Amino acid sequence: MAERRTATIKDVAAAAGVGIATVSRVFSGTGSVGAATRERVLAAARELDYRPSALGRGLKTRRSGGIGLIVPDVTDPFCAELVAGVLACARTLGEHVIVDAAHGDPAREAEILDRLVEQRVDGVIALPAGRAADWRAAARVCSSVVFADRVLPGLEEVPSVLADDAGGVRSLVEYLVGLGHRRIGFLGAAAAGAAPGVRERAFRDTLGQLRVPVDEDLVVAARPARDAAYAAAAGLLQRRADVTAVLAAGHLLGEAAVLVARELDLRVPADVSIAMVDDVAWAELCDPPLTAVARPARDIGYRACELLLRDRARRGRGGPVVLPTELVVRGSCGALRAARPRPGVR
Amino acid sequence: MAERRTATIKDVAAAAGVGIATVSRVFSGTGSVGAATRERVLAAARELDYRPSALGRGLKTRRSGGIGLIVPDVTDPFCAELVAGVLACARTLGEHVIVDAAHGDPAREAEILDRLVEQRVDGVIALPAGRAADWRAAARVCSSVVFADRVLPGLEEVPSVLADDAGGVRSLVEYLVGLGHRRIGFLGAAAAGAAPGVRERAFRDTLGQLRVPVDEDLVVAARPARDAAYAAAAGLLQRRADVTAVLAAGHLLGEAAVLVARELDLRVPADVSIAMVDDVAWAELCDPPLTAVARPARDIGYRACELLLRDRARRGRGGPVVLPTELVVRGSCGALRAARPRPGVR
């Protein structure tokens, strides 16, 4: 069991008494080899613990056989689900996935992208956070890019797979208004450069269509971080004791709303109704279970990967692929019957 | 802006009027080059959008510059956190990470591992699910392996980073018993091949030390899946109306316990106390917030990566690295005062 360096195609060829091309044929499936020879090669390979090197092959074929995936944060439930979708698809297509998190930092995103280019990935999927310029530059060098979940303004030419966020928010607003709510607080995300305000816009638009006036004081935006979300929710709920419902445009915001409501001793949904975008696991666990709009994170990832690897041709034509959302009604929203002042009745 | 193939080191050399070795030196930081020449090279490179190819370099250096990470499921909050830790560390060490999910399937795990070897990763980190044999074989070919969060029986020689699960469970049991509980249900994970029963053993042991008899009927095991967990929890709680507390040995089990308790109209903690291992995000969101043992998932990932890449030397000596857990007391466990029958009082 000597410490010898890993066997190469040459070693196998020698051991099997054939040319290296034959070994290559056996392992790459190309061309044809006699059954007997193949067996001999396979045996020799097994004996030597031979593994074809993707580096050698990649150098020749100019493809690494892997793709890159850039998300803001792998611990975010939505992102994680999306990653799972990409992994699932990549697997069926025989590619591996280099994953990295940019944490909303454009510089970091650019670095990661750079690295992926160096690795000669066959393509990259991203939930972009950053500068359009970086992506435009990358698009020139890199094989191909697909955006998932969000797009960058000014980069409409990059193919993308999105959830129907506007539709989701609309259904939420309609539901809430249908329940009788008029003073609905909106907790949105401060433009992290991305998808700036499609949800907020949908909120305003739907309210308008329903002839419910928009109270500017009730729509607030927070950076996508726990503390910021909490601060925003607390600010809203404390400042305006008259809001009867809160629409959180993301699970972090929803979490904040739930926490703040509890802190303020507001009963849900008796005192305030809460609904959010993103049907994450805990929505069903909290009490009462939270009404939410489910966005197909996994499918988004899967489709994005498919688009990147399989439908190269069809790609990018006809605008972004938009996947439907689904309203999941649970117990966190109540009908507004009479006007009741907030003073805690316990 | 013609569609020309990506520039190589040769193109840059030509454009800069130098030898390719010089270009290499500039980009790999090796050797020394005159300031003027360096500038010329850099300029030419910029002009040509040159990116060194990791494939070419890797072939030469026999290192891909990346590591592999195999987890059971990227959407699991614990795994996700661990992945984040690995990414963080890998980043500081300048390596990228190929991530894949084995979903507890040994065959799939073996495939992934195989692929990673082909990619010539500089090492792999895994939450192993599979056959010790596969890993033993891999260890022979692959540069190096570090196990995280769990180990494989019979593979003690593989370095590993673990959480002090036994200690965590012990503190949970002590806490519960201290509260007066005697009939404590234990929801454990059925050996998925991995870490078989350290938690269950800790449960029994601690109970023993505390002179509380272990009721075999109260310790149940479930496969690590939502439905199985739910079934196990439901079975336990329905079969034994006299359990006063449930100790869930994982967040999936904890989730199941919460759901079942609600379904059965059991008040927490009045009718039954619930505590679990893994302090995931929703623990704080459910009502009442769940008491849990926090395991340092992110640190485990970070340390594992460090061990793999940095401490190659020191590695594997002195057994696994064990990181402490922390009991986070919230509101889901109550003191047992008097014996009260379960019949729902509402």
Place this chain on the structure above:
DNA sequence: CTGAAAGCGCTAACAT
């Protein structure tokens, strides 16, 4: 400090 040349492990013509 810099260039020329020899591969790293593999694939793909091109021969045979």
Place this chain on the structure above:
DNA sequence: ATGTTAGCGCTTTCAG
């Protein structure tokens, strides 16, 4: 069906 050969893009002696 199988062997020979020429690189893929890069690092690395070895000279100069």
